[in-house]
Amino acid sequence: MAQAWGTLHPPTPQPVSAAACPDIATLCARHGGRADAVIEVLLDLQHAKGCVSDADVAAVALALNLSRAEVHGVRSFYTDLTPEPVAHRRIRLCRAEACQSVGAERLRVALEVRLGTAIDQAGPDAEVALETVYCLGNCALGPGVMVGDRLVGRATVDRVLAALPAGEDGDP
Numbered sequence: 001m002a003q004a005w006g007t008l009h010p011p012t013p014q015p016v017s018a019a020a021c022p023d024i025a026t027l028c029a030r031h032g033g034r035a036d037a038v039i040e041v042l043l044d045l046q047h048a049k050g051c052v053s054d055a056d057v058a059a060v061a062l063a064l065n066l067s068r069a070e071v072h073g074v075r076s077f078y079t080d081l082t083p084e085p086v087a088h089r090r091i092r093l094c095r096a097e098a099c100q101s102v103g104a105e106r107l108r109v110a111l112e113v114r115l116g117t118a119i120d121q122a123g124p125d126a127e128v129a130l131e132t133v134y135c136l137g138n139c140a141l142g143p144g145v146m147v148g149d150r151l152v153g154r155a156t157v158d159r160v161l162a163a164l165p166a167g168e169d170g171d172p
């Protein structure tokens with residue numbers, strides 16, 4: 001009996017050739033082709049392209065002799081790595097317990113109102129993306145926020161907006 005397409009047995013992904021992704025093969029070689037350099041390779045891709053696509057995952061797996069699941073697992077674990085491009089101005093608010101206990105949810109509401117956007121709803125074309133993370137390793141100085149690559153401790157709306165680069169229209 002014919003199986004409905006994509007229900008129980010999804011199609012096997014097409015093999016990726018290293019020749020199709022010479023930039024990724026070169027990038028991996030620059031990191032010594034070592035499997036334990038997978039995070040550095042993925043971060044370089046994220047910075048260069050603004051995302052790490054599924055095709056990138058497959059090519060990195062091939063170049064580093066890892067399974068796609070292993071590389072995908074790394075990409076999905078770290079919020080710095082995204083499968084699609086993210087907004088240029090990115091604010092990540094810690095909503096884990098320690099930060100919740102010192103006002104992270106009040107800060108979330110205040111940021112949503114001030115920025116005019118709901119958390120975790122921004123698409124890649126958004127002017128500013130407000131996103132949830134769970135622990136930035138800065139629990140003693142909560143609420144913790146990452147504004148781009150900059151960590152803001154004891155965050156307030158004013159401190160977050162002060163760290164935010166100006167938008168295209170010059171607005172904070």
Ligand code: FES
Nearest residue numbers: 094099136138139
């Ligand atoms: S719980 Fe927020 S930084 Fe750790």
